[in-house]
Amino acid sequence: MRCGFVALIGAPNAGKSTLLNQMVGAKLSIVSPKAQTTRMRILGIVMHQQSQILLVDTPGIFKPKRRLDELMVSNAWTGAVDSDITLFILDAHNGLNEEINHIIQKLKETSRRIWLVLNKIDKIIPQKLLPLADQVNSLLSIERSFMVSAKKGNGVNDLMEALAKEVPEGPWLYPDDDLTNLPDRLLAAELVREQIFMKTHEEIPYAITVETESFKEKSDHSIRVDLVIYVSKPNHKAIIIGHQGQKIRMIGERARKELSRLLERPCHVFLTVKERKNWDSENNRLKAIGLDLS
Numbered sequence: 001m002r003c004g005f006v007a008l009i010g011a012p013n014a015g016k017s018t019l020l021n022q023m024v025g026a027k028l029s030i031v032s033p034k035a036q037t038t039r040m041r042i043l044g045i046v047m048h049q050q051s052q053i054l055l056v057d058t059p060g061i062f063k064p065k066r067r068l069d070e071l072m073v074s075n076a077w078t079g080a081v082d083s084d085i086t087l088f089i090l091d092a093h094n095g096l097n098e099e100i101n102h103i104i105q106k107l108k109e110t111s112r113r114i115w116l117v118l119n120k121i122d123k124i125i126p127q128k129l130l131p132l133a134d135q136v137n138s139l140l141s142i143e144r145s146f147m148v149s150a151k152k153g154n155g156v157n158d159l160m161e162a163l164a165k166e167v168p169e170g171p172w173l174y175p176d177d178d179l180t181n182l183p184d185r186l187l188a189a190e191l192v193r194e195q196i197f198m199k200t201h202e203e204i205p206y207a208i209t210v211e212t213e214s215f216k217e218k219s220d221h222s223i224r225v226d227l228v229i230y231v232s233k234p235n236h237k238a239i240i241i242g243h244q245g246q247k248i249r250m251i252g253e254r255a256r257k258e259l260s261r262l263l264e265r266p267c268h269v270f271l272t273v274k275e276r277k278n279w280d281s282e283n284n285r286l287k288a289i290g291l292d293l294s
């Protein structure tokens with residue numbers, strides 16, 4: 001038996017959450033085309049042969065501007081330091097830039113086993129991949145390199161095989177049919193947040209938070225979830241609700257479908273929008289979204 005923690009580290013939008021979902025085979029970590037979608041560390045549990053691979057999705061690493069950003073970045077680095085293997089996920093189509101060089105410098109300090117994962121290979125010509133891998137290798141000590149398309153699945157099985165062989169020997173830490181350690185009420189809030197990322201623009205997705213107020217199983221085994229969307233400005237409330245409530249209905253409907261799929265039973269989602277100035281500097285709000293404040 002083998003079991004180990006594998007952290008997914010990289011810049012915002014590199015495809016960390018997409019890779020985690022592809023490996024777990026379920027949508028645990030929310031994905032959007034906008035940067036900084038993931039806010040907390042999310043554990044995805046993958047069983048491969050006799051190995052339990054505990055994948056830790058982390059927020060993207062970027063220059064923090066506010067307290068929430070700082071906590072997201074520090075939570076990401078804790079994920080790397082606590083892992084047995086760190087997967088450094090790089091968007092191969094974007095290549096290197098100042099932000100990535102900064103991550104490389106920080107990775108050097110963690111003195112962990114680092115594997116390079118060049119992602120989004122469906123978007124670039126293959127001849128560009130080896131020179132990019134060589135370039136990263138010249139900057140950082142990389143144990144192994146992989147080339148994948150997290151979205152399409154190419155190369156992901158090879159990566160999983162290699163991880164299964166390399167995580168340390170030891171007993172499994174979670175039941176072998178668990179997919180995550182995240183409570184369902186947090187998953188529900190994340191799915192609503194994902195829809196807000198998809199359906200609103202500019203600063204709004206970054207200026208809201210979602211919390212589950214109640215999560216109840218009914219006698220027919222369906223689930224009723226009541227969630228609150230906190231906004232910091234009155235005009236954001238109006239935008240999220242939309243004309244005659246159209247937008248919020250769409251957000252709720254899509255989140256309901258995703259949640260029903262994930263929990264494999266009918267779910268009913270009820271959303272309320274509340275204005276709460278400066279929610280992003282309240283410890284309780286930050287803890288509620290799964291951030292470690294220590």
Ligand SMILES: Nc1nc2c(ncn2[C@@H]2O[C@H](COP(=O)(O)OP(=O)(O)OP(=O)(O)O)[C@@H](O)[C@H]2O)c(=O)[nH]1
Binds near residue numbers: 012013015031032121
């Ligand atoms: N073409 C292509 N797009 C991808 C691939 N992997 C991820 N994406 C897209 O890249 C965008 C960002 O993906 P995420 O998985 O949210 O990236 P992330 O690294 O978790 O982002 P943060 O939450 O900002 O840290 C989404 O639009 C994905 O669909 C890939 O292999 N190929």
